Amino acid sequence: xxxxxxxxxxxxxxxxxxxxxxxxxxxxxxxxxxxxxxxxxxxxxxxxxxxxxxxxxxxxxxxxxxxxxxxxxxxxxxxxxxxxxxxxxxxxxxxxxxxxxxxxxxxxxxxxxxxxxxxxxxxxxxxxxxxxxxxxxxxxxxxxxxxxxxxxxxxxxxxxxxxxxxxxxxxxxxxxxxxxxxxxxxxxxxxxxxxxxxxxxxxxxxxxxxxxxxxxxxxxxxxxxxxxxxxxxxxxxx
Amino acid sequence: xxxxxxxxxxxxxxxxxxxxxxxxxxxxxxxxxxxxxxxxxxxxxxxxxxxxxxxxxxxxxxxxxxxxxxxxxxxxxxxxxxxxxxxxxxxxxxxxxxxxxxxxxxxxxxxxxxxxxxxxxxxxxxxxxxxxxxxxxxxxxxxxxxxxxxxxxxxxxxxxxxxxxxxxxxxxxxxxxxxxxxxxxxxxxxxxxxxxxxxxxxxxxxxxxxxxxxxxxxxxxxxxxxxxxxxxxxxxxxxxxxxxxxxxxxxxx
Numbered sequence: 001x002x003x004x005x006x007x008x009x010x011x012x013x014x015x016x017x018x019x020x021x022x023x024x025x026x027x028x029x030x031x032x033x034x035x036x037x038x039x040x041x042x043x044x045x046x047x048x049x050x051x052x053x054x055x056x057x058x059x060x061x062x063x064x065x066x067x068x069x070x071x072x073x074x075x076x077x078x079x080x081x082x083x084x085x086x087x088x089x090x091x092x093x094x095x096x097x098x099x100x101x102x103x104x105x106x107x108x109x110x111x112x113x114x115x116x117x118x119x120x121x122x123x124x125x126x127x128x129x130x131x132x133x134x135x136x137x138x139x140x141x142x143x144x145x146x147x148x149x150x151x152x153x154x155x156x157x158x159x160x161x162x163x164x165x166x167x168x169x170x171x172x173x174x175x176x177x178x179x180x181x182x183x184x185x186x187x188x189x190x191x192x193x194x195x196x197x198x199x200x201x202x203x204x205x206x207x208x209x210x211x212x213x214x215x216x217x218x219x220x221x222x223x224x225x226x227x228x229x230x231x232x233x234x235x236x237x238x
Numbered sequence: 239x240x241x242x243x244x245x246x247x248x249x250x251x252x253x254x255x256x257x258x259x260x261x262x263x264x265x266x267x268x269x270x271x272x273x274x275x276x277x278x279x280x281x282x283x284x285x286x287x288x289x290x291x292x293x294x295x296x297x298x299x300x301x302x303x304x305x306x307x308x309x310x311x312x313x314x315x316x317x318x319x320x321x322x323x324x325x326x327x328x329x330x331x332x333x334x335x336x337x338x339x340x341x342x343x344x345x346x347x348x349x350x351x352x353x354x355x356x357x358x359x360x361x362x363x364x365x366x367x368x369x370x371x372x373x374x375x376x377x378x379x380x381x382x383x384x385x386x387x388x389x390x391x392x393x394x395x396x397x398x399x400x401x402x403x404x405x406x407x408x409x410x411x412x413x414x415x416x417x418x419x420x421x422x423x424x425x426x427x428x429x430x431x432x433x434x435x436x437x438x439x440x441x442x443x444x445x446x447x448x449x450x451x452x453x454x455x456x457x458x459x460x461x462x463x464x465x466x467x468x469x470x471x472x473x474x475x476x477x478x479x480x481x482x483x484x485x486x487x488x489x490x491x
Contacts, residue, residue: 011489012490065332065488068334068335069335070331070332070333070334070335070488070489071488071489072485072486084335086333086334086335088332088333088334089329089332089333092329092330092332092333092334093327093329093330093333093334095257095261097261097264098257098260098261098264102257105253106253106254106257109246109249109250109253110250110253110330110334110336111334112246114246114249115249115253
């Protein structure tokens with residue numbers, strides 16, 4: 001369950017990158033304020049899969065980061081019904097020099113998975129990611145597509161009731177994508193909740209119960225997938 | 239589930255610290271030996287300069303210098319570790335919700351692992367040379383104080399760096415000044431100057447470590463207590479300041 005009421009996020013961006021000393025505490029004129037989200041309110045019921053669409057810079061990723069607790073909201077109230085599995089920047093924390101197996105443990109622990117459990121299921125995780133023979137190879141020897149695939153496989157092991165997915169499915173080949181969609185549908189059938197950002201109408205149609213449309217940091221609409229895709233297509237270009 | 243949550247954080251700090259430690263020595267041929275070799279190389283340089291150019295004639299100067307250099311290397315690494323950890327894990331902090339303090343703590347912890355190993359090597363060396371004082375177990379106290387103080391500084395330096403990036407450059411200059419305000423490479427004979435040095439918690443810790451490890455000297459309880467109080471209070475102050483500003487850090491990275 002997610003309840004967002006009047007949520008806003010304003011970023012302070014340093015104005016003079018080249019004169020970083022002006023950003024010293026007290027140097028008041030050193031910042032620009034950018035409103036990434038303004039007065040956004042919505043509700044996601046438990047067991048619902050909700051997609052978020054919007055142009056680049058419309059606040060989709062900021063919204064997911066607020067939901068994940070990475071950024072605090074500037075204003076408004078955000079209530080989450082449980083722990084969160086953030087699948088935002090796949091493979092953040094991977095180290096190319098370390099073996100594949102160690103990266104699974106490190107990434108899993110970063111995502112909040114118990115280490116003992118990861119160790120026990122290591123072979124299964126590697127097999128699903130198609131990397132069973134590479135457990136001891138340095139991760140940098142593995143192709144970037146395979147790396148993202150590995151990250152996604154690890155992330156999906158999380159038991160958190162709420163999944164946050166930021167364009168993660170844009171990676172991998174057709175077969176892996178199909179597997180991901182099947183996995184996510186299975187999670188939905190088991191009553192998990194998800195908010196997912198995507199630019200792909202087919203995927204949104206296949207996975208989501210509803211869509212939220214963001215436009216310039218404001219919520220332009222919320223409702224059934226076809227109607228919202230239509231609205232998104234009809235938004236005035238800026 | 240507060241219990242399992244704390245367990246998770248502990249697991250995370252451990253995993254990050256071990257990873258840092260492994261990455262640091264992974265690709266170098268001499269591996270961990272570097273963390274000992276670099277203080278030893280500095281020792282050689284300072285010894286040459288002070289003994290043969292500046293005419294330092296104190297008896298046992300090499301051992302005095304050895305202890306100083308090992309612990310100064312820690313102060314240097316540890317106070318930079320928070321900043322380095324934030325820099326290296328900025329993308330992680332923007333992708334996953336983890337208390338920022340844990341990432342900084344893990345960076346500090348990997349330098350603490352190094353100083354712990356180097357301390358054991360140092361004590362073994364002193365033992366072999368017949369210079370290990372029977373008071374050596376007491377050195378754990380000033381060592382713990384030094385660790386707390388350096389971690390406190392690491393938190394504040396990391397926070398400053400988040401606010402303005404020049405902090406990393408400023409800190410390397412400040413560290414140089416601090417080095418010369420700490421009796422690492424020189425001995426002090428002027429009591430008035432010694433009083434001034436006592437205002438520096440790192441100098442106090444270093445005095446205590448040397449007295450307990452090598453010189454078999456028990457200082458006044460007052461001196462010990464003031465040192466402990468300074469370090470603990472400074473650490474708590476730094477922790478408080480950091481925690482108060484922690485939630486805003488990921489968006490400023």
